[in-house]
Amino acid sequence: MPVVRFTDSWLRSLKADKGYDEYFDSELKGFFVRVTPGGTRVFSVMCRRGDARERKPVGVYSRDEHGMSLADARRTAAALQYEFKGDKTSTTIKQGDLFKIPFPDLALRFIEEYSKIKKVTWRVDEERIARHLLPAWKGLEANEISGRHVLTLLKSLRPTPVEHNHVKSLVSKMYKWGIKEGLVEINPAAGIEKEDPGNGKERVYDENEIRRIWTASEQMPLCEGAYYRFGFMVGQRLGSNLRGGRNPKKHTLTAEQKKKRSQSEDRGEILFMEWSEIDWNNAWWTIPGTRTKNGLEHRVPLMPTAIELLRQIQADQHRRHLTSTYVWLMTRPGATENRAYVHKAAELVRLRPDQSDSVLSRELHTAFPDHAFEACRMQIRRIRNRKPSQGRAAAARPPLYPRKQYLKVRQLSGVVDFSPHDIRRTVGTMLTSSRVPREELAKLFNHISRKKNSDVTGIYDRYGYDIEKRDMIDFWEIKLKAILANDPTTNLNYRAFVTQRWAEQQRAEAERLVAHLASAPASTSTRPTPTTP
Numbered sequence: 001m002p003v004v005r006f007t008d009s010w011l012r013s014l015k016a017d018k019g020y021d022e023y024f025d026s027e028l029k030g031f032f033v034r035v036t037p038g039g040t041r042v043f044s045v046m047c048r049r050g051d052a053r054e055r056k057p058v059g060v061y062s063r064d065e066h067g068m069s070l071a072d073a074r075r076t077a078a079a080l081q082y083e084f085k086g087d088k089t090s091t092t093i094k095q096g097d098l099f100k101i102p103f104p105d106l107a108l109r110f111i112e113e114y115s116k117i118k119k120v121t122w123r124v125d126e127e128r129i130a131r132h133l134l135p136a137w138k139g140l141e142a143n144e145i146s147g148r149h150v151l152t153l154l155k156s157l158r159p160t161p162v163e164h165n166h167v168k169s170l171v172s173k174m175y176k177w178g179i180k181e182g183l184v185e186i187n188p189a190a191g192i193e194k195e196d197p198g199n200g201k202e203r204v205y206d207e208n209e210i211r212r213i214w215t216a217s218e219q220m221p222l223c224e225g226a227y228y229r230f231g232f233m234v235g236q237r238l239g240s241n242l243r244g245g246r247n248p249k250k251h252t253l254t255a256e257q258k259k260k261r262s263q264s265e266d267r268g269e270i271l272f273m274e275w276s277e278i279d280w281n282n283a284w285w286t287i288p289g290t291r292t293k294n295g296l297e298h299r300v301p302l303m304p305t306a307i308e309l310l311r312q313i314q315a316d317q318h319r320r321h322l323t324s325t326y327v328w329l330m331t332r333p334g335a336t337e338n339r340a341y342v343h344k345a346a347e348l349v350r351l352r353p354d355q356s357d358s359v360l361s362r363e364l365h366t367a368f369p370d371h372a373f374e375a376c377r378m379q380i381r382r383i384r385n386r387k388p389s390q391g392r393a394a395a396a397r398p399p400l401y402p403r404k405q406y407l408k409v410r411q412l413s414g415v416v417d418f419s420p421h422d423i424r425r426t427v428g429t430m431l432t433s434s435r436v437p438r439e440e441l442a443k444l445f446n447h448i449s450r451k452k453n454s455d456v457t458g459i460y461d462r463y464g465y466d467i468e469k470r471d472m473i474d475f476w477e478i479k480l481k482a483i484l485a486n487d488p489t490t491n492l493n494y495r496a497f498v499t500q501r502w503a504e505q506q507r508a509e510a511e512r513l514v515a516h517l518a519s520a521p522a523s524t525s526t527r528p529t530p531t532t533p
Contacts, residue, residue, distance in 0.1 A: 031077045045077035047084035106142040110174045143182050150188045161195035193414045204425045207234040216412035224405045233306040235427035238420040239268025274328045298446040301470045341368050345379045436494045440468045
């Protein structure tokens with residue numbers, strides 16, 4: 001590992017290239033810093049006593065009051081080495097049945113060993129620890145914190161009940177993990193009730209707002225606007241707008257850790273939709289369990305309007321020479337605004353591959369005089385050197401959360417509080433208001449009960465409810481078209497719709513059976529005729 005003289009300016013400029021990077025200090029032997037892909041700088045020290053060696057955490061580097069300065073880290077590291085040489089096996093000293101571990105060390109280990117591996121929102125946990133927990137409990141041992149300390153902290157957060165509940169859950173989870181790892185013995189947040197967040201999220205769009213949002217999405221580019229229309233058609237989760245980022249860079253993890261992390265991330269079911277998940281012949285979309293919230297594979301029926309929309313998007317990607325496994329390719333931050341310029345250059349190279357760069361550059365410069373001739377020449381060469389299998393470089397990457405797109409929907413529709421997840425709530429409310437049973441709606445939305453043993457029958461009922469889900473989607477297509485057409489005379493009822501469909505199926509089956517019997521040849525009896533004695 002490289003040996004460097006640690007300074008504050010050098011520490012602030014540190015960035016990890018791949019995975020974790022470690023640097024040793026030239027001033028104090030065995031003292032080193034570990035840089036995570038997220039940019040966190042963690043001090044540690046290697047302690048030795050004879051042939052025995054042990055790595056001990058020191059703290060997280062930060063310039064603010066919640067972190068540890070370089071000078072404090074060096075002093076702490078030297079003290080840990082001295083204590084280890086003096087036959088003290090660890091700075092976590094056992095006294096009776098309790099372990100003395102500073103709360104900042106517990107929080108650091110929780111973030112590094114649990115949150116970053118299993119939670120896509122680990123940055124949010126790190127932010128809450130730095131904002132709420134460290135200022136209050138920085139000088140306390142982890143086992144010294146009691147329910148009184150937690151209540152005192154949570155009282156200051158009661159004006160914001162949602163944040164109050166998040167912090168309480170974070171403390172409880174941290175101590176549960178600490179108990180499992182043998183670092184602490186009690187959970188001070190146990191028994192503390194959460195605050196009532198009030199009515200919560202109740203936003204449901206009325207029929208007029210649905211028409212305005214639909215019209216606004218039609219004014220946007222095809223893929224961007226169709227993203228929200230498809231959400232209305234299927235009612236599944238569109239995407240997550242978490243502050244922790246969509247897909248933070250994965251660290252160097254084992255296969256099992258990667259599997260656990262992939263199951264814990266909240267990826268958008270629609271946002272990360274892939275072409276291979278669509279069954280075009282039977283009009284079904286299968287969402288893999290690694291992308292659903294409950295980890296279970298989910299089959300979603302697609303209405304004919306949705307199939308037609310997906311065909312349009314597929315044709316548009318083919319026309320633009322986009323080769324991607326993903327369906328929704330939004331405008332990426334930092335992408336060139338002059339798409340027509342790039343598309344024109346790609347079209348010239350594709351249609352006239354034998355022409356020289358100068359001829360194609362001159363034609364491109366004539367079509368776009370704002371671009372210098374040398375810039376046009378470089379663009380032509382860049383496209384020629386691109387591998388055909390790559391398509392557009394941006395298309396090979398996963399989609400980003402379409403924040404700019406839904407802000408555009410707000411502006412065009414006039415629905416200033418438009419939020420993508422409200423689409424799912426609106427679809428569910430519209431269906432239940434039309435007499436759709438909530439048990440069947442739960443199957444369409446892939447909901448399962450969170451309470452243990454609350455649905456014992458579900459253990460034995462493994463029916464997929466495909467017929468019921470298909471009925472709901474077909475009914476919703478009729479109702480959605482009536483809403484968009486602003487037809488007030490259409491009063492649809494799901495139960496009447498299902499009854500009528502069942503009657504039509506029975507009538508068709510009876511007619512098929514009668515036709516089959518009529519076409520069958522008349523059978524002759526082979527039984528002998530009885531004779532008269």
